Amino acid sequence: CTSFYLFPTVSPLPSSTDLLIQDSPDSSTSPEGKQSASAENSATKKEDKVPVKKQKARTVFSSPQLCVFNDRFQRQKYLSLQKIQTSSRDLSYKQVKTWFQNQRMKSKRWQRNNWPKNSNGVTQVTGNFILFFPFSDLSILSIPETHNSSHRQLWLSLYPFR
DNA sequence: GTCCCGTTGGGG
DNA sequence: CCCCAACGGGAC
Numbered sequence: 001c002t003s004f005y006l007f008p009t010v011s012p013l014p015s016s017t018d019l020l021i022q023d024s025p026d027s028s029t030s031p032e033g034k035q036s037a038s039a040e041n042s043a044t045k046k047e048d049k050v051p052v053k054k055q056k057a058r059t060v061f062s063s064p065q066l067c068v069f070n071d072r073f074q075r076q077k078y079l080s081l082q083k084i085q086t087s088s089r090d091l092s093y094k095q096v097k098t099w100f101q102n103q104r105m106k107s108k109r110w111q112r113n114n115w116p117k118n119s120n121g122v123t124q125v126t127g128n129f130i131l132f133f134p135f136s137d138l139s140i141l142s143i144p145e146t147h148n149s150s151h152r153q154l155w156l157s158l159y160p161f162r
Numbered sequence: 163g164t165c166c167c168g169t170t171g172g173g174g
Numbered sequence: 175c176c177c178c179a180a181c182g183g184g185a186c
Contacts, residue, residue: 058172059179078165097164098180105167106178 059095069096073103 061069079100 056171056180060173061179095179099178101165102179104165108166 059091061091061099065091069099069103073100077104077107 079097
């Protein structure tokens with residue numbers, strides 16, 4: 001998975017979404033719930049639960065994982081059942097679901113702010129090209145020479161990933 | 163159960 | 175600061 005894709009015409013799409021995504025060494029999240037067992041300070045009142053500080057785990061997805069997710073997200077904004085599970089066996093379903101949710105929000109927010117509108121909030125069309133900005137990524141969907149109903153599509157996706 | 167939405171908190 | 179995974183809660 002490179003950071004640059006260009007597949008012409010009706011992309012059969014890599015579809016390899018599974019396989020290859022070698023598991024990165026660490027892959028999983030930070031050491032979960034590591035605070036000491038905290039020997040109960042014994043005789044405290046029952047309902048006086050001292051705030052057991054739950055440390056939020058901050059997962060950072062690996063680049064290959066993001067690549068797969070992004071690629072998928074371009075086509076499906078909604079995670080259909082557990083399909084993507086296979087490509088990310090190290091990640092929980094909840095994590096993937098959360099990623100899609102956040103991505104949807106990000107997409108929406110990005111559109112609200114940065115989508116090029118022509119007067120009426122519709123996608124801007126310039127010549128033969130439709131500029132298509134799903135979110136922070138750049139995508140250009142062009143429809144060159146539409147001879148009768150066979151829209152030839154050319155997808156050009158850039159995945160910066162920062 | 164998932165979704166949306168606002169919010170929280172970890173980490174660069 | 176910002177980014178973003180994860181959380182909480184209400185709605186369906």
